[in-house]
Amino acid sequence: MKKARNVIGLPIICVQSGKQVGTAKDLLMGDEWQIEAVLLETKHWFSATSCILWKDVISLGEDAITINNEEAISRLDESMAYTSLINGDRKVKGMPVLTINGQQLGVVDDVYLDQELGNTVVGYELTEGFISDLKEGRKWLPLPESVTLGEDAIIVPVHCNELLEEIFISKEE
Numbered sequence: 001m002k003k004a005r006n007v008i009g010l011p012i013i014c015v016q017s018g019k020q021v022g023t024a025k026d027l028l029m030g031d032e033w034q035i036e037a038v039l040l041e042t043k044h045w046f047s048a049t050s051c052i053l054w055k056d057v058i059s060l061g062e063d064a065i066t067i068n069n070e071e072a073i074s075r076l077d078e079s080m081a082y083t084s085l086i087n088g089d090r091k092v093k094g095m096p097v098l099t100i101n102g103q104q105l106g107v108v109d110d111v112y113l114d115q116e117l118g119n120t121v122v123g124y125e126l127t128e129g130f131i132s133d134l135k136e137g138r139k140w141l142p143l144p145e146s147v148t149l150g151e152d153a154i155i156v157p158v159h160c161n162e163l164l165e166e167i168f169i170s171k172e173e
Helices: 130-136
Strands: 011-014 020-029 035-040 049-053 059-060 066-069 073-075 095-100 106-114 120-127 141-142 154-156
Touching: 020 049, 106 141
Parallel strands: 011 066, 095 154
Antiparallel strands: 011 020, 020 035, 035 049, 049 073, 059 066, 095 106, 106 120, 120 141
């Protein structure tokens, strides 16, 4: 599994030219916890927000994201309701995860992506705060079968409190 936070900051490389065309600023997710696009760092203050749709990504590697050519870069469609990982009004990082019966399991610090394609969220890394992280470590919650991504919280089934695992070593493999 790959942490989404490790994708942020990766260079975007065109395989046809070998040129770096940008840097990953954020990941934009759809309703089904699939990565839909990679948001690029803006070069100028007032420039339009650019992205690369996931369908145009060749590979998500350890050291770079590769695309075929520069034509894969497009303007972000502001009318689409994406959820971002770390930026914007609809971001996952920092959202509390609550069970249906109101038990808070933690706050999302990161998400894990599947190893194969790298575009599907397979779980959350939860924190209960800095002191708790030092004393007890963070927790791993596999993505449950039903999740409600609300405006102020992520709601999961009651049995998810039994699925929590402490992270002693990174889930990345």
